[in-house]
Amino acid sequence: MSEQQQLQLPRSEITLRGSTEICTEFFGYALHSILYQRGVYPPESFSPAVKYGLTCMVSHDEGLRVYLAQVLRQVSEWLSRAEVQQLVVVFTGIETRQVLERWVFKVETDAAALAPGCVPAAGRPARRLPASAQPARAPHSRSPTARARARA
Numbered sequence: 001m002s003e004q005q006q007l008q009l010p011r012s013e014i015t016l017r018g019s020t021e022i023c024t025e026f027f028g029y030a031l032h033s034i035l036y037q038r039g040v041y042p043p044e045s046f047s048p049a050v051k052y053g054l055t056c057m058v059s060h061d062e063g064l065r066v067y068l069a070q071v072l073r074q075v076s077e078w079l080s081r082a083e084v085q086q087l088v089v090v091f092t093g094i095e096t097r098q099v100l101e102r103w104v105f106k107v108e109t110d111a112a113a114l115a116p117g118c119v120p121a122a123g124r125p126a127r128r129l130p131a132s133a134q135p136a137r138a139p140h141s142r143s144p145t146a147r148a149r150a151r152a
Helices: 003-008 016-037 062-080 144-151
Strands: 046-051 054-059 086-092 099-106
Touching: 016 046, 016 054, 016 062, 016 086, 016 099, 054 062
Parallel strands: none
Antiparallel strands: 046 054, 086 099
16 A cells, blocks of 8 residues: 555544543443442342443442442543553452452553653552542442352
């Protein structure tokens, strides 16, 4: 292909902003799916939604939706400023606070996609959601181990 033909090809780029929106949306669907699969909320509080060619279960519990929207707004801000290296979801026992499950979503930011003066998150201290964004205990929630015991 000649250089002239290459210059005439349409260019498709994913911008940091567009990528941030896609990653935030994906993380939201992942959170809903994890909560459904692990039985943290009752199955009847979820409805199917087709996304990414897959059927995902999405909660219609208003309290959970409000909480996740707040979390995802913060995640989106951090992603847009390249302040995220990983997102971690942890399930702990209610009484023991022992970690039962840990889900880690690694995030890599291409330095070329950053705005001038923006520094990637590598080497920065870990950030946590503000206390006001901490989750309320799920009504009817059971830990994965409690669910397994209930089945036995």
